[in-house]
Amino acid sequence: MSMHSEELLPEIENRKSVTNWRNAPIRSEHWDLMLEAARRAPSSWNHQPARYVLVTDREHIQRLSQSLHRTNGWAVNAAALVVLAATPEDDDRVAGKDYYLYDCGLSMMSMIYQAQALGITSRQMIGWDEEQVKGCLMIPSRYRVVVITAIGYVSDSLASTKLADWKRTLTGQQKRYNAQHTVYWQRWGEGGSSLR
Incomplete structure (x- = not known):
């Protein structure tokens, strides 16, 4: 197992x-x-x-x-x-x-x-x-x-957490590129449209 x-x-x-x-x-x-x-x-x-x-x-x-x-x-x-x-x-x-x-x-x-x-x-x-x-x-x-x-x-603190979350949203800190933007398979520029 x-x-x-x-x-x-x-x-x-x-x-x-x-x-x-x-x-x-x-x-x-x-x-x-x-x-x-x-x-x-x-x-x-x-x-x-x-x-x-x-x-x-x-x-x-x-x-x-x-x-x-x-x-x-x-x-x-x-x-x-x-x-x-x-x-x-x-x-x-x-x-x-x-x-x-x-x-x-x-x-x-x-x-x-x-x-x-x-x-x-x-x-x-x-x-x-x-x-x-x-x-x-x-x-x-x-x-x-x-x-x-x-x-x-x-x-x-709820107030502190809410303020921190608001700042993260405002500045886009939670944003991450998806794999199609950062990953290629086998060679640069190829296969970036899906994960395997």
Whole structure:
């Protein structure tokens, strides 16, 4: 008897980038699971280039938030800011492609889906002053800040949830291209009209 489900995992189907969190710290056992998920992510030749700085103290979150682009002001309300840094030298570079970026993305995605399974929501951002972030967190100069993710337990306030849903609808955040727009079979431009 097969133990495999033939349905999309709920953690994938229900994942949203949210900014309406309740005021609660991430439990230590949840950190353990999220970090283990990130650690187990695949990487080129198992180089594991991702390094994480977990910012959980309110004062530190406030200070780090000053390094973010003004459109990311919501991040100050997160339970934590997860800063992923890596150096290209810790991973492969093949045909002009730096694999550390892809491998770090896999690591962060593993963390995000584990968080989702635990009832923790997240929102990634790319808008920040890299030198300010590195200075604030004492990240060595040879590292690059790859992504910053705000996380927390989603708010159970009806008003907060309704406002968040309205913003998502207004900005089209729930919209996803269908497979006909993104998938070709065998060669580029062919077979994009249906899934097999």
